[in-house]
Structures are given as C-alpha cells and as structure tokens.
Amino acid sequence: MNQLTVNFGYLFEDALISEINQVGIHKKIVADTTIIEIGDYIKSMPLLLNGAIKVLREDEKGDELVLYYLEKGDTCAMTLSCCMGQAKSKIRAVAETDVTLIMLPKEKMAEWLGKYKTWQAFILQSYHNRMDELLDAVDTIAFLKMDERLFKYLKDKAMVNQNDELITTHKQISEDLHTSRVVISRLLKKLENEGKIQLFRNSIKVVQL
DNA sequence: ACATTAAGTGATT
DNA sequence: AATCACTTAATGT
Numbered sequence: 495m496n497q498l499t500v501n502f503g504y505l506f507e508d509a510l511i512s513e514i515n516q517v518g519i520h521k522k523i524v525a526d527t528t529i530i531e532i533g534d535y536i537k538s539m540p541l542l543l544n545g546a547i548k549v550l551r552e553d554e555k556g557d558e559l560v561l562y563y564l565e566k567g568d569t570c571a572m573t574l575s576c577c578m579g580q581a582k583s584k585i586r587a588v589a590e591t592d593v594t595l596i597m598l599p600k601e602k603m604a605e606w607l608g609k610y611k612t613w614q615a616f617i618l619q620s621y622h623n624r625m626d627e628l629l630d631a632v633d634t635i636a637f638l639k640m641d642e643r644l645f646k647y648l649k650d651k652a653m654v655n656q657n658d659e660l661i662t663t664h665k666q667i668s669e670d671l672h673t674s675r676v677v678i679s680r681l682l683k684k685l686e687n688e689g690k691i692q693l694f695r696n697s698i699k700v701v702q703l
Numbered sequence: 704a705c706a707t708t709a710a711g712t713g714a715t716t
Numbered sequence: 717a718a719t720c721a722c723t724t725a726a727t728g729t
Contacts, residue, residue: 640717663709674718679710695709695726704729711724716717 497543501567510610518596523589530587536576538597542568545593546654550586559672562627563590563654571624590654640673641681645690647671652700660698
C-alpha cells in the first residue's frame with residue numbers, strides 16, 4: 495500500500511489516484527532543505543505525504559517570520575495561487591523534518607479541477623485551511639504578547655515534529671519569531687518557572703502539550 | 704589551553 | 717520588547 499493511498503485515498507477517487515501515480519514525481523527531502531525560495535517560479539505543486547514544512551515570510555533585510563506549518567495531507571496554498579497566476583512565490587518553504595512529497599505538474603492541477611470533483615473539493619478546502627491558518631497567524635502576531643506567541647510556537651513545533659523534545663537554540667527561535675535572542679531567553683526562563691517547559695542546551699522539552 | 708557558541712542577567716530606553 | 721554590555725557554561729579544535 496503506497497503512501498499516496500494512505501494519505502489521500504479517502505479523499506480522491508481511484509481514477510484520480512492512478513493519474514497522480516502516473517504523472518506525480520515522488521521526492522524525499524531532508525530536514526532543513528529550502529524547498530521554495532522567495533521569487534521562485536512555481537511549476538509544480540506538492541502533495542505532502544510525510545513530515546512537516548515550515549512556511550516563512552521574509553522582509554527586505556532578510557529577517558524572517560514563521561507563518562504556519564504544513565503537515566501530511568496538506569498542500570501549499572502559495573503554489574496553488576502561483577500555478578494559477580504564473581506569479582513568483584512570495585514565501586519561503588523549508589523542510590522542518592525529513593519530508594516525502596509528490597510533485598504534480600501545474601497543467602494537471604488545472605485540468606483535474608474540471609475532471610474530478612474530489613480534486614476540486616480538495617483544492618478549495620486547502621485554500622480554506624490555509625486562509626484560516628493565515629488569519630490565525632495574523633491574530634497571533636497582532637494580538638498575542640510575545641510570551642504567548644512563544645509558547646504557541648513551541649507547541650506547534652512539538653506537534654509537527656511529533657516530539658516534545660525540540661532540538662533548537664534560543665537564537666533560532668528568535669529568528670523564527672522575528673525578535674531578539676535575549677527576549678527569548680528571558681521568556682523561556684519564565685515558561686520554565688511556570689512548569690510549561692524544561693530547558694537544556696540546544697534543546698527544549700515541552701511539558702504542557 | 705584557547706576559541707567559539709549558547710545561554711543567563713542587570714541596566715537602560 | 718529591544719538593545720547593550722557583560723558573565724557563565726558547554727563544546728569544539
């Protein structure tokens with residue numbers, strides 16, 4: 495039983511599954527690889543079979559900000575709009591963990607919209623989900639204080655990694671959240687005192703999931 | 704032993 | 717919440 499059927503079989507009809515198998519290219523990507531860079535032209539869309547992808551926004555100065563994570567069964571809404579509009583990517587996608595995915599040529603994704611209603615539903619649903627996540631990210635940035643943002647970030651990261659031991663540094667976190675390392679160190683200390691996490695060198699254990 | 708990197712802390716804005 | 721300046725601790729060569 496292949497992974498496509500496992501992750502998408504309940505969504506797509508058999509004919510669509512077999513078409514995906516014919517034209518899709520399986521790819522394995524190791525953790526920390528940049529999959530899509532800002533400014534890239536997108537010529538195929540990915541279906542995530544396994545692992546997690548971190549989607550980032552970046553400003554002119556090169557400062558980053560994490561928008562959301564994609565998990566198995568997801569697809570990237572940015573590629574959807576790019577494939578349609580021939581536009582460049584406005585986000586960067588980095589493999590958070592080792593990832594397996596299927597790349598589908600963009601011509602097919604448009605063709606299938608008319609051909610398979612399950613595909614249409616999937617695309618629309620994906621858009622809806624991404625929109626929700628984006629609004630959630632906006633809320634988080636606009637309305638939550640740094641300490642709440644941080645804890646949410648840690649929980650999200652633990653979730654997508656399926657591991658409550660996060661291998662990361664205060665510096666990396668500060669870059670993801672677009673703040674300074676000192677602030678993160680202090681807030682992490684506070685979270686530790688509250689019993690929500692445990693701090694180690696180069697790793698953090700999330701206690702309260 | 705020395706250099707580098709990660710993390711902790713007080714003070715200031 | 718950001719920045720500076722400094723310390724301490726862990727790790728690499």
